[in-house]
Amino acid sequence: xxxxxxxxxxxxxxxxxxxxxxxxxxxxxxxxxxxxxxxxxxxxxxxxxxxxxxxxxxxxxxxxxx
Numbered sequence: 001x002x003x004x005x006x007x008x009x010x011x012x013x014x015x016x017x018x019x020x021x022x023x024x025x026x027x028x029x030x031x032x033x034x035x036x037x038x039x040x041x042x043x044x045x046x047x048x049x050x051x052x053x054x055x056x057x058x059x060x061x062x063x064x065x066x
Contacts, residue, residue, distance in 0.1 A: 001049050006056050018053045021046055 006014065025046045031037040 001052065003052050003056065006052055011057065011060055014053050014057055018050065018057070021050045021053065025050065 006017075009017065025043065028037060028043050028046060032040065032043065037043075
């Protein structure tokens with residue numbers, strides 16, 4: 001997901017997106033452990049998306065935007 005699209009979202013939407021991404025990462029790790037993961041690169045992409053969301057949330061926190 002592009003950072004520009006994430007910046008258009010509200011803080012509440014970003015928090016929801018973060019929770020969804022964390023749940024997806026958990027499921028991907030579970031699939032990896034059981035040998036059912038089809039695309040191992042998906043884990044890398046989800047982790048980067050989580051980092052992007054956290055970065056934008058932190059930027060907004062420092063600016064004082066809710």
